[in-house]
Amino acid sequence: MTDLIVIGGGLAGSEAAWQAAARGLRVQLFEMRPDVQTGAHQTHDLAELVCSNSLGSNLPDRASGLLKNEARRLGSMLLECAEAASLPAGGALAVDRERFARLVTERIENHPDIEIIREEVKEIPGSPAIVASGPLTSPTFSASIAALSGEEHLFFFDAIAPIVQADSINMEIAFRASRYGTGEQDEGDYINCPFTKEEYYTFVDALLHAERIELRSFEDAIKGGVKAGHFFEGCLPVEIIAGRGIDSLAFGPMRPVGLRDPRTGKRPYAVVQLRQDNLAGSLYNLVGFQTNLKFPEQRRVLRLIPGLENAEFVRYGQMHRNTFIASPKLLRPTLQHSTRDDLFFAGQITGVEGYMGNIATGLLAGLNAARLHHGEPPITLPQTTMLGALCHYVTHADLKDFQPMKANFGILPSLDLPSKIGKRERGQAYADRAFGDLELALSEVTEADAVEAHD
Numbered sequence: 001m002t003d004l005i006v007i008g009g010g011l012a013g014s015e016a017a018w019q020a021a022a023r024g025l026r027v028q029l030f031e032m033r034p035d036v037q038t039g040a041h042q043t044h045d046l047a048e049l050v051c052s053n054s055l056g057s058n059l060p061d062r063a064s065g066l067l068k069n070e071a072r073r074l075g076s077m078l079l080e081c082a083e084a085a086s087l088p089a090g091g092a093l094a095v096d097r098e099r100f101a102r103l104v105t106e107r108i109e110n111h112p113d114i115e116i117i118r119e120e121v122k123e124i125p126g127s128p129a130i131v132a133s134g135p136l137t138s139p140t141f142s143a144s145i146a147a148l149s150g151e152e153h154l155f156f157f158d159a160i161a162p163i164v165q166a167d168s169i170n171m172e173i174a175f176r177a178s179r180y181g182t183g184e185q186d187e188g189d190y191i192n193c194p195f196t197k198e199e200y201y202t203f204v205d206a207l208l209h210a211e212r213i214e215l216r217s218f219e220d221a222i223k224g225g226v227k228a229g230h231f232f233e234g235c236l237p238v239e240i241i242a243g244r245g246i247d248s249l250a251f252g253p254m255r256p257v258g259l260r261d262p263r264t265g266k267r268p269y270a271v272v273q274l275r276q277d278n279l280a281g282s283l284y285n286l287v288g289f290q291t292n293l294k295f296p297e298q299r300r301v302l303r304l305i306p307g308l309e310n311a312e313f314v315r316y317g318q319m320h321r322n323t324f325i326a327s328p329k330l331l332r333p334t335l336q337h338s339t340r341d342d343l344f345f346a347g348q349i350t351g352v353e354g355y356m357g358n359i360a361t362g363l364l365a366g367l368n369a370a371r372l373h374h375g376e377p378p379i380t381l382p383q384t385t386m387l388g389a390l391c392h393y394v395t396h397a398d399l400k401d402f403q404p405m406k407a408n409f410g411i412l413p414s415l416d417l418p419s420k421i422g423k424r425e426r427g428q429a430y431a432d433r434a435f436g437d438l439e440l441a442l443s444e445v446t447e448a449d450a451v452e453a454h455d
């Protein structure tokens with residue numbers, strides 16, 4: 001007898017299986033490796049880290065550190081293994097990847113209530129299940145997810161433009177306007193970074209000579225322009241467009257038509273437009289700026305954009321294979337499917353980005369699947385916590401521009417703090433609030449359980 005099926009023995013699936021089993025459920029964990037490979041994984045271990053061996057900052061006043069502290073508080077098994085396999089890495093939690101994956105695999109293998117089944121799942125089960133098959137979900141299973149959700153609600157590539165913090169944009173140079181003054185806001189919906197001809201040529205030259213991330217064979221489609229995003233429009237990285245001719249960007253995503261720089265009264269030679277990315281208006285994305293440059297190169301080259309010389313990037317651009325569902329339409333913040341209470345999604349397939357976010361959503365899905373099994377209501381975490389904010393973001397973002405999101409302070413409801421306060425103090429204030437609210441939420445859940453048990 002099985003109480004719960006978990007599909008995918010990666011970061012989210014391993015954590016989810018463990019959390020559910022720890023709460024008394026009999027779990028079957030399906031992992032298709034080693035028989036079916038993803039193209040990125042190299043071993044048959046569970047919870048293999050496919051690229052970097054860092055789980056991000058461990059500092060309590062950083063977004064990723066806060067997420068770790070929340071996962072610690074909620075009893076993450078994978079985080080425990082990561083700590084046992086940690087390597088010296090300053091303020092970050094870096095691990096010996098083989099040791100980490102071995103530890104997780106052994107813990108799961110030795111759990112009496114978890115059965116590991118090395119088999120590709122091809123259909124969404126009709127019984128309680130957690131889908132945690134990751135960014136490289138097998139094609140047959142992807143088709144089954146698409147059949148449940150509608151073809152247009154499953155995406156296969158990330159074509160992500162970078163996002164910057166609004167308060168790091170130099171508004172002495174950048175200006176607000178919409179093309180031909182057609183925006184909804186009086187002062188214009190977009191922030192525009194204007195280029196002179198000389199600035200534009202310097203920028204294009206830097207873009208063309210910057211180092212790029214190497215594409216893997218399963219990502220070859222990117223070179224020719226991929227189908228990505230809700231409207232399946234062709235997307236090309238800006239460096240590829242730039243390579244087609246020195247002025248191709250100025251006639252493409254950087255075209256200045258309909259815009260006048262209020263400081264010169266003239267049309268700039270080219271423009272980078274930034275569009276508001278979150279309701280609070282604290283984040284802006286660079287419109288049409290999908291890029292595959294290495295992250296430090298993005299920071300260097302994109303800071304050549306007039307007005308972005310001190311830009312703080314909360315997310316870099318990326319072009320890679322990434323299967324994820326349209327969570328704003330299909331998921332609830334409890335990680336339950338919108339039409340099936342007993343079907344959960346966790347990990348990168350929900351649109352939550354990054355190792356730690358994937359582990360944490362696995363934790364919440366496992367915990368909530370167990371609560372549902374025991375007749376308790378699934379938990380929605382407060383939006384002021386980092387995990388609650390991630391779940392809220394992916395389930396409430398604008399579907400038209402929906403792209404994966406990693407932990408960052410910009411997705412938390414803003415705190416009214418003095419403007420002079422430093423970055424670390426600011427982070428600590430958000431972390432303190434998150435922790436207080438998490439404790440409160442957990443105490444309420446425990447109280448409710450106690451009342452139910454009493455009744």
Ligand SMILES: Cc1cc2nc3c(=O)[nH]c(=O)nc-3n(C[C@H](O)[C@H](O)[C@H](O)COP(=O)(O)OP(=O)(O)OC[C@H]3O[C@@H](n4cnc5c(N)ncnc54)[C@H](O)[C@@H]3O)c2cc1C
Pocket residue numbers: 007008009010011012013030031032033038040041047048049050051052053119120121122132133134135136137138141320321322346347348349353354355356358
């Ligand atoms: C190439 C690449 C590099 C990345 N690098 C980083 C990085 O450096 N840092 C970072 O924070 N994030 C990175 N990510 C993003 C993300 O954090 C990782 O992919 C992370 O492993 C996702 O966790 P997950 O549990 O959702 O999926 P995974 O860890 O990929 O686990 C999913 C598991 O499901 C299995 N599976 C798939 N389909 C089926 C099926 N039909 N039946 C049974 N099993 C199935 C897979 O074999 C896999 O083991 C990267 C992603 C990719 C694709």
